[in-house]
Amino acid sequence: GAVVSQHPSWVICKSGTSVKIECRSLDFQATTMFWYRQFPKQSLMLMATSNEGSKATYEQGVEKDKFLINHASLTLSTLTVTSAHPEDSSFYICSVTQGFGNTIYFGEGSWLTVV
Amino acid sequence: RKEVEQDPGPFNVPEGATVAFNCTYSNSASQSFFWYRQDCRKEPKLLMSVYSSGNEDGRFTAQLNRASQYISLLIRDSKLSDSATYLCVVITDGSGNTGKLIFGQGTTLQVKP
Numbered sequence: 629g630a631v632v633s634q635h636p637s638w639v640i641c642k643s644g645t646s647v648k649i650e651c652r653s654l655d656f657q658a659t660t661m662f663w664y665r666q667f668p669k670q671s672l673m674l675m676a677t678s679n680e681g682s683k684a685t686y687e688q689g690v691e692k693d694k695f696l697i698n699h700a701s702l703t704l705s706t707l708t709v710t711s712a713h714p715e716d717s718s719f720y721i722c723s724v725t726q727g728f729g730n731t732i733y734f735g736e737g738s739w740l741t742v743v
Numbered sequence: 744r745k746e747v748e749q750d751p752g753p754f755n756v757p758e759g760a761t762v763a764f765n766c767t768y769s770n771s772a773s774q775s776f777f778w779y780r781q782d783c784r785k786e787p788k789l790l791m792s793v794y795s796s797g798n799e800d801g802r803f804t805a806q807l808n809r810a811s812q813y814i815s816l817l818i819r820d821s822k823l824s825d826s827a828t829y830l831c832v833v834i835t836d837g838s839g840n841t842g843k844l845i846f847g848q849g850t851t852l853q854v855k856p
Contacts, residue, residue, distance in 0.1 A: 662843065671847060736785075
C-alpha cells in the first residue's frame, strides 16, 4: 500500500484562486518532506524543503509568498499555490525520506491546471 | 551546467534489445545515486540504487564511476513494458535522512514490438 498519500490527484482552478495540496506520510513520522514541480517533458525540480514546526526552505527562484508550505504535524505537509496563474499549471509531487538508508517515497502527485 | 545531465532521447529499440543510458553529475560530494522509472503522468518509482561496486537486478545493471562522476543503467532483453522515462537521481546533501534529490531530465525509452 501507499506510504505517502497526496491529495488531490487532479485539480482545475480559475486564475487568481488558491489551491491547497496535501502530502501525508502514512507509515512513519516525517520531520522533513520535499516538494517538487515538473513541467511537461522536463525534470522534477525541487521547490522547497518542508520542515515540521519551522519555516520551509525554498530553492532559488521559488517565490515563498506564492507557494505557501505548512508542516504543522509529523505526518502532514501542505502546499498552497496562491493566486494561481496558468503558468503555474504543472505536476506537483511530494517526497519523504525515511531513515539513514535514504529510502525515498513519493506521493502520487497532483496535476494542477489553472484556467 | 546542470547538476545532473542525461541524454533525453528518445531511445527507440526493438524488443529483446540491450540498451544503455548514461548520466553525469557535477558535484563531486554527491553521496547517493539512484535510477528511477517514471511512467507518463505518474510519480517516479525507484528502479534501483547505484553502488560503486555495481549492482544487478534481473535484466537491469547499474554502474557508478565516482572518478568520472558518471552513472549508467543497462537494460538487457528489453520488454514492451520497459517503455518509460528513466530518471538519474543524485543526493548531494545527506545530513542523515534529509537528503535532497537532484533529478536528471530523464531519458525516454520506447520499446517496439
